[in-house]
Amino acid sequence: MRTKPEMMGQLRPAFSELNLSEGFEFDTEMVTNEIKEDCKPLLLSNEQLTTLMNDMDVAIRNGLAKDTNPSSIVKCYVTYVQDLPNGTERGKFLALDLGGTNFRVLLIELGENNYFHMDSEIFKVPAHIQTGKGTELFDHIAKCLAEFIKKHNLDSKKALPLGFTFSFPLRQVGLTKGYLNSWTKGFNCSGVVDEDVVRLLKEAIKRRKDVEIDVCGILNDTTGTIMSCAWKNPNTKIGLIVGTGCNACYVEKVENAELFDGDKTKPHVIVNTEWGAFGDDGKLDAVRTKYDRQIDEDSLNPGQQRFEKMISGMYMGEIVRLAIVDLANQNKLFEGRLSEQMKTKGAFGTSYVSDIESDKANYKETLKVLAEMGINDPSLVDCANVRYICECVSRRSAHLVSAGLAALLNKMDEKSVTIGVDGSVYRFHPYFHKLMVEKTKQLTKSDIKFDLMLSEDGSGRGAALVAAVAVRDELPSMTNGFSAK
Numbered sequence: 001m002r003t004k005p006e007m008m009g010q011l012r013p014a015f016s017e018l019n020l021s022e023g024f025e026f027d028t029e030m031v032t033n034e035i036k037e038d039c040k041p042l043l044l045s046n047e048q049l050t051t052l053m054n055d056m057d058v059a060i061r062n063g064l065a066k067d068t069n070p071s072s073i074v075k076c077y078v079t080y081v082q083d084l085p086n087g088t089e090r091g092k093f094l095a096l097d098l099g100g101t102n103f104r105v106l107l108i109e110l111g112e113n114n115y116f117h118m119d120s121e122i123f124k125v126p127a128h129i130q131t132g133k134g135t136e137l138f139d140h141i142a143k144c145l146a147e148f149i150k151k152h153n154l155d156s157k158k159a160l161p162l163g164f165t166f167s168f169p170l171r172q173v174g175l176t177k178g179y180l181n182s183w184t185k186g187f188n189c190s191g192v193v194d195e196d197v198v199r200l201l202k203e204a205i206k207r208r209k210d211v212e213i214d215v216c217g218i219l220n221d222t223t224g225t226i227m228s229c230a231w232k233n234p235n236t237k238i239g240l241i242v243g244t245g246c247n248a249c250y251v252e253k254v255e256n257a258e259l260f261d262g263d264k265t266k267p268h269v270i271v272n273t274e275w276g277a278f279g280d281d282g283k284l285d286a287v288r289t290k291y292d293r294q295i296d297e298d299s300l301n302p303g304q305q306r307f308e309k310m311i312s313g314m315y316m317g318e319i320v321r322l323a324i325v326d327l328a329n330q331n332k333l334f335e336g337r338l339s340e341q342m343k344t345k346g347a348f349g350t351s352y353v354s355d356i357e358s359d360k361a362n363y364k365e366t367l368k369v370l371a372e373m374g375i376n377d378p379s380l381v382d383c384a385n386v387r388y389i390c391e392c393v394s395r396r397s398a399h400l401v402s403a404g405l406a407a408l409l410n411k412m413d414e415k416s417v418t419i420g421v422d423g424s425v426y427r428f429h430p431y432f433h434k435l436m437v438e439k440t441k442q443l444t445k446s447d448i449k450f451d452l453m454l455s456e457d458g459s460g461r462g463a464a465l466v467a468a469v470a471v472r473d474e475l476p477s478m479t480n481g482f483s484a485k
């Protein structure tokens with residue numbers, strides 16, 4: 001390992017001279033001033049975050065109102081989910097989960113005394129299908145479902161109720177009908193935008209002729225997250241995902257959701273904000289960096305999902321990589337030397353950011369990640385600099401989520417709210433939770449209390465619960481709406 005004792009005129013210790021074993025706390029002292037300077041655009045002040053929070057509030061209100069919705073960037077789709085699970089849901093349900101890195105089929109059983117059992121299987125959606133023809137995507141889904149049904153010896157002729165978690169912007173017109181507004185994340189299949197996704201699924205299943213299903217609900221992963229947390233904690237009123245993508249839904253008063261044409265006798269409905277699109281009208285321009293602009297230009301959907309692209313797992317590693325490459329090209333890192341991997345788009349996964357920030361001793365993880373990226377001879381200062389870049393990018397991500405959450409909490413103005421959360425970034429990044437909670441507190445009205453609850457497999461469990469509540473509500477005596485404020 002190469003050590004670089006002198007940096008910016010100061011004497012720098014070598015790895016061996018440091019006592020960084022257990023309890024290692026990253027010390028930004030070692031980070032060079034030029035890197036700190038170059039990373040400044042990644043730091044967001046409370047003033048900037050407050051502006052974003054206020055803009056998000058306006059964007060959400062525009063999405064909710066009939067007059068402004070058509071031109072609104074944040075769409076605020078009504079979900080037609082109005083009831084929480086109340087524990088009386090029983091039965092076996094199938095669930096499909098499409099929208100993250102993997103596609104899953106699940107079989108979920110709900111029984112007495114909160115009995116819950118789940119079998120699930122992960123299927124790959126190959127890249128050529130993710131960006132191919134829509135019919136091929138749905139044929140692939142139907143094929144995986146049929147294989148699952150066969151493998152689990154389920155009666156293929158008895159239509160099992162199914163909940164479909166489809167985690168993309170869906171303009172819903174009912175619990176089992178929704179039109180895709182646009183693809184996000186890594187998907188871009190032709191012939192699906194503006195089509196009813198439930199119809200496409202049913203048609204693909206019909207084409208196969210070997211299984212029967214009864215689609216009881218289509219939902220977003222954020223809705224699934226609210227539902228799965230509410231099953232245990234009825235105070236859950238926000239569902240948040242920080243994973244491949246980033247989005248939130250929340251419980252809104254029916255009278256505020258002006259486009260809702262469902263059951264207005266119930267007081268509330270879940271609204272899927274699709275806040276990932278925030279900033280697509282320029283509202284984020286003041287805080288976007290050259291790396292954000294590049295990510296956007298090189299993406300499958302340029303100009304779209306700008307908020308999401310500054311936050312979520314699909315992009316975080318790539319933002320770090322772009323910063324590293326840029327700074328190395330200016331001779332500010334690795335003495336200007338870069339490996340082929342480091343120059344390769346997408347090669348620096350977001351899990352590397354979590355690994356690097358999890359370092360407990362002597363930059364062990366950082367060295368491992370850099371070695372995997374083909375950089376075998378970094379200096380101690382290089383390691384500190386790389387760690388600093390990761391921290392700036394992940395902290396900014398957490399703080400942007402906080403601005404969104406605070407906008408929702410302040411708008412809802414309930415004195416106590418549980419936020420159901422899921423997603424790989426939230427789960428695996430060592431400080432994301434802490435950063436997000438800290439900043440949300442600073443931005444939220446002082447009399448509002450909130451807590452975060454990790455969702456236990458919201459996209460799967462939530463789909464079954466939406467299906468289960470739909471079945472349950474066929475017996476009106478058992479209904480149980482969200483508690484009115």
Ligand code: GLC
Nearest residue numbers: 167168169184245246247276
């Ligand atoms: C993207 C999708 C949204 C989803 C989120 C998290 O933003 O558009 O529907 O909830 O990713 O998976």
